[in-house]
Amino acid sequence: MSDDAADEAGIWESALRGDGSAFAALFRLHHPRVYRRVLGIVGNAHDAQEVTASAFFELWRKRRHVRLVNDSVLPWLIATAVNLAQNRRRGTARYRKLIDGLPHSDDLDAEAIALSNVETELLGVRLHAAMRALSKTDAAVLVLTALDGYTSTEAANAVGIKPGAARMRLHRAREKLRAELRDDHAPATRPIPEGEHA
Amino acid sequence: MSTATMMDPVLAAAVERELAALGAGKSRLERRQRRTRTLSLLLAGVALAGAITGAAAVVSQLPGTTTTVPLSNPVSVTHSGTGTIDLGPAPAHASAVILHIQCLSTGQIRFATEPQGPHQGPSELIMPCTGTKPTPTSSNHTTAKDALLPQAGSTSITITATPGTKWTATASYASQSISPWKVNAHGQSYGVDNKYGEPDLQAAQASNGKLGYIYTKDILNPDRQPPTVYASDGTTVLGHLDIGSDTPSTTPSHGSSK
Numbered sequence A: 001m002s003d004d005a006a007d008e009a010g011i012w013e014s015a016l017r018g019d020g021s022a023f024a025a026l027f028r029l030h031h032p033r034v035y036r037r038v039l040g041i042v043g044n045a046h047d048a049q050e051v052t053a054s055a056f057f058e059l060w061r062k063r064r065h066v067r068l069v070n071d072s073v074l075p076w077l078i079a080t081a082v083n084l085a086q087n088r089r090r091g092t093a094r095y096r097k098l099i100d101g102l103p104h105s106d107d108l109d110a111e112a113i114a115l116s117n118v119e120t121e122l123l124g125v126r127l128h129a130a131m132r133a134l135s136k137t138d139a140a141v142l143v144l145t146a147l148d149g150y151t152s153t154e155a156a157n158a159v160g161i162k163p164g165a166a167r168m169r170l171h172r173a174r175e176k177l178r179a180e181l182r183d184d185h186a187p188a189t190r191p192i193p194e195g196e197h198a
Numbered sequence B: 001m002s003t004a005t006m007m008d009p010v011l012a013a014a015v016e017r018e019l020a021a022l023g024a025g026k027s028r029l030e031r032r033q034r035r036t037r038t039l040s041l042l043l044a045g046v047a048l049a050g051a052i053t054g055a056a057a058v059v060s061q062l063p064g065t066t067t068t069v070p071l072s073n074p075v076s077v078t079h080s081g082t083g084t085i086d087l088g089p090a091p092a093h094a095s096a097v098i099l100h101i102q103c104l105s106t107g108q109i110r111f112a113t114e115p116q117g118p119h120q121g122p123s124e125l126i127m128p129c130t131g132t133k134p135t136p137t138s139s140n141h142t143t144a145k146d147a148l149l150p151q152a153g154s155t156s157i158t159i160t161a162t163p164g165t166k167w168t169a170t171a172s173y174a175s176q177s178i179s180p181w182k183v184n185a186h187g188q189s190y191g192v193d194n195k196y197g198e199p200d201l202q203a204a205q206a207s208n209g210k211l212g213y214i215y216t217k218d219i220l221n222p223d224r225q226p227p228t229v230y231a232s233d234g235t236t237v238l239g240h241l242d243i244g245s246d247t248p249s250t251t252p253s254h255g256s257s258k
Helices: A002-016 A020-042 A045-061 A074-086 A093-101 A110-122 A127-133 A136-147 A152-159 A163-181 B009-020 B028-053 B056-060 B216-220
Strands: B066-070 B075-080 B083-086 B096-103 B106-113 B123-130 B141-147 B156-161 B166-178 B189-191 B201-205 B211-215 B228-230 B237-240
Touching: A002 A020, A020 A045, A020 A074, A020 A136, A020 B009, A045 A074, A045 A093, A045 B009, A045 B028, A074 A136, A074 A152, A093 B009, A127 A163, A136 A152, A136 A163, A152 A163, B066 B096, B066 B141, B075 B083, B075 B156, B096 B106, B096 B123, B096 B156, B106 B141, B123 B141, B141 B166, B156 B166, B201 B228, B211 B216, B211 B237
Parallel strands: B189 B201
Antiparallel strands: B066 B166, B075 B166, B083 B156, B096 B141, B096 B166, B106 B123, B106 B156, B201 B211, B211 B228, B228 B237
16 A cells, blocks of 8 residues: 555656656556446446546646645545536536547447446445535545545545534535435435445 | 446546647647637736726726735745745735745745635645756746735745755735626626636637627637627627637547557
């Protein structure tokens, strides 16, 4: 872990100097996890792909303002992806044309998309609808702490707020989600599975 | 794990190629940013034109304008590695620090700034140093009008630098004021962007010289070209923006999959 962190800090140093291969390396390292997290929120493969790609393009565009947590850009990427997912129509508009112009698998067919939607539902992560009640920052803090195993202080660092404010937002987000999900049936009452931990 | 929970491998490879092309002058992301910069320069040009033609009052009164005024004499410091700049007691109404910083060696410098968007906490500006002269990837100097004030109980700001990074900086307290955006009859906000975000319509000058507004969504989607410049009502057409010939390619420049 510490070696990985040291490696990533080194890659980030190169990225800050404008090295494209460093951004590509960070994409290889983190995109599977970012994608799975986004899929759980937006609930369909097409939107999740657009949000995931946009989060990495934002990593480049906002590189001078990216906050590392434990020498990793992953928390910033997740927080940014959650922000983009929460306001997808406008959030990813900047890159939509570019992403639409990139090659896609011809056979990312309806069956695969439907399967992913079912899996998302089965994961019990009906955050898709419930999270609409949350602000972008509240949603990012909630995802980082509840699903990705970061402490509230680390989540605060990733989204650029004070730890006390993060704890307050977390409390508020949980209360709102609880209210949103209270009357729903089976899947909502299941505990949300932990994300894979690095 | 099912492939349905993995990103489309063809698209993932294409995104990776797009990122890898950064820094080599071949990336569509960079080309896009150059266009946005062109637009920013044009907007800055609106302000300059106003100042030259005596319409400065009109331009500085554009809704949403951030006005930063120095409140104290500048303090200059030259240092190696992390260091502080003691600005003395803050004047009343100080809300930010104007900071000019110049690299004197290679390394990296960072300092705290005001939030970069609505509902965000303080941000941080990171500046890679490649020496004393500008290079394609680093200008080696920067001026921030929104550096963060000293923490409560302190009169100093901290410049964090990697060990051995030499830098020189000039800083002074400043007051920042932001005028509110205006709202037209259609409920659309108009003015210039600021730390609270972007209004629906942003000030711009048409190629015929008329001052007006373009839709923010036309900046985000610059393929609908050239953007139309409207009056503040968002419907009366005044002209079009001339943003040069650097149009983004609509032909994907990808090769075959790796």
